[in-house]
Amino acid sequence: MSRQDRPIKSRGDRGPASPLDIAVRERDKKTLDMVAKALQYKEAMLAFQPVVLGNRPKQPAFYEGLIRVLDATGRIIPAKDFINTIENTEIGRLVDCLSLELGLRNLKIDPSLRISINMSARSIGYKKWLATLEDGLREQPEIAERLILEITESSAMLMPELVTSFMGDMQRKGICFALDDFGAGYTAFRYFRDFFFDIIKIDQQFIQGIHQDADNQVLVSALLSIGKHFDMLTVAEGIESREDALYLIDQGVDCLQGYFFGVPSVKAPWHTEKTKNLHRA
DSSP states (O other): OOGGGSOOBOTTSOSBOOHHHHHHHHHHHHHHHHHHHHHHTTOEEEEEEEEEESSSTTSEEEEEEEEEEEOTTOOEEEGGGTHHHHTTSHHHHHHHHHHHHHHHHHHHHOTTOOEEEEOOGGGGGOHHHHHHHHHHHHHOGGGGGGEEEEEEHHHHTTSHHHHHHHHHHHHTTTOEEEEEEETSSOOOHHHHHHHOOSEEEEOGGGTTTGGGOHHHHHHHHHHHHHHHHTTOEEEEOOOOSHHHHHHHHHHTOSEEESTTTOOOBSSOHHHHHHHHHHHHO
16 A cells, blocks of 8 residues: 555544544644745744833833744734644744844844743753854853743743753853743642742733632732742733733732733834833933
């Protein structure tokens, strides 16, 4: 029987794949091909979203750099549309490399800027990613103090010992680390005490509508207490309303992030803000 004639097997060889399995596999292949081509031709960029201070909501504390790629039609595709498909592949590592490269480039251009860049724990052992980081710090060591690396809970728990060791090495150079999606349910607290993250970003599932959700109010209060106990800066993610923002500010959250304060923009928002400040002066 030729390879083409053999029935497609689903995971675990449980028999012929269902039409849904085939459709998902085809969709994932198209996604991988799209991202691979974007990387090949450097058709990618960062979109920046402000993370503002809780006690001065008009003042950005830093910006999160979110990777975007262009598809064949020139549309800008956000990471949420492809990150789950590429996360466990080498393309995922290459996306991390490009994100870091673009972030370091912006930090070099503007010495007043502070940026957070997303990464997977899997990239810690990826030679090209490490080389990108080391080359950037070698060229301008002071950049380290303005770079924040964000790791999701789920990624950090894949290899906690490696993550804690890497964080220790980089923190001695001045880099800060943020635990993204905190509270989503992955962190084992026996490891959490050893991580020493500088920032925890509380998952948006607890934030949206919090001003009228008693359950989430209790949960977020507990998460804020954990951050305070471990001397970690707290960030509330996914804020979309004034009511939620005011509630969180009143609860003492250090920083806030979400569409209410600014959507991710591929145009450097700090340039616009500096222009506004000049006009006000």
